[in-house]
Amino acid sequence: MDYDLLETFVLLCENRNLTKTAELLYKTQPTITSRIKTLEEKLGYSLIVRGKGKKNVEITRKGGEFLIIAQKFLNLYEEIEVVQEKLSKTLLVSSISSLGSPIVANVCKKMAEDEEVNISIFTYQTIEAYELIAKKELDVAFVSEARNVNGVMCEPVFMQDYYVIRPCKNPEGIKKICTEDLDVNYEIYQRWSDDFKMWHDYKFASKKPRIEVDSCALLKQFLTNETYWSIIQRSNLLLLNQEMSLQIYNLIDSPPARICYMLTNYYPDRGNIYLLKKMKKLLHQYAFDNDLQLTPN
Structure with a gap:
């Protein structure tokens, strides 16, 4: 049974709307209608009922029975891809710059060591990453902002805290410090996220x-x-602490932890399913090894 036909039918059953299904699969509505008709012709019975001029559909009794079988077929396809893990040889990866090094770089390096795969790594801003994942022009992307975008699965994978650093010839372990003890005139500021900026503006009275x-x-x-x-x-x-001598401080009144999100398409290329699962596993392992906080699944 053709995977695309089954995928289209299952997705249509989930949202009961032809237009929504077409948007999620980046196909035209006539293509969705044609796929359902082809599937009905193969089976010999109707799967949906659609009123004239209406976008919403109802699932027939036989359609509901076949849905259970179709879902099993899709799950079986995924299991086959896991077994045939060597099928895919290329993975297109993107990261915002602040996560690219060392996190994504180290994860991709480990992936290349473990698997026979070609990895291309790009740096895209958050908006671009979501768009490219939705269009399947990227396989996976890492960002620090959750958005609701059609066709994109956004999963939190870990969180990380912030620290204050100063150059220091003779650092004395990790100390504690409060924002009241910091002079913004001598700050080298990096805007990590919108949440961080809001916190910074509040704590430092919007001083630039x-x-x-x-x-x-x-x-x-x-x-x-x-x-x-x-x-x-x-x-x-x-990374910086390996390259220069730093005095490190825990912030008493610290900003909210920054969350890293992993973006994939809801319906990734079947040949990449195994590699995407492996990358997520490696990312969790990296976070665990470096005392980053894993987010609950």
């Missing part, structure tokens, strides 16, 4: 930092003496 950067590579260039400081997420702290 004199220096703002958009990457850790730039941040490092400005942390030249102990006067300057910055607030940084844990994953980037781990």
Whole structure:
């Protein structure tokens, strides 16, 4: 039985609307109608009832019975793909820049070591990533903002806290500090997320930092003496702390933890199902190994 026909029928049963189904599958409505008609002709009975000029449909009794079989077929297809894990050889990955290094880079490196797969890694902003995932022009993307976009599955995978850092020749472990003890005139500011900006504006009375950067590579260039400081997420702290001597502080009145989301298409290419599951597993392992907080599934 043709996978596309079954997929279309199951999705139509879930939302009972031809237009919605067409949008989710990025097909025209006539294509959806044609697929259902083809499936009905193969089976020899009607699956749906549609009123003239109406977009909503009703499932026939036999259609409801066949739905159970169709769902089993789709699950079987997925199981076959897991067994045939070597089928897919290419994975297109995107990440916002603040998650790309070291998190996504390390996960992709481990993936390449474990699997015979070609990986292409791109840097896209959040809006672009959602659009490309919906169009199946990317297989997986990592962002820090959850959005409701047709055809895109958005899963929280881990959270990470923030720390204050200063250059220091002789650091003394992790200390505690309050925002009241920080002079915004000497801050090297990086806008990690909208939630972080709201917190920062509130805590520092909307005072604008004199220096703002958009990457850790730039941040490092400005942390030249102990006067300057910055607030940084844990994953980037781990990387910077290997490259320079830093005094690290826990913020007493810290901003909300930053969540990393994994984006995939609701109906990914069947050959990539195994690799996407493997990437999620590796991401969880990386988060666990580096004391990042796993989000509940």
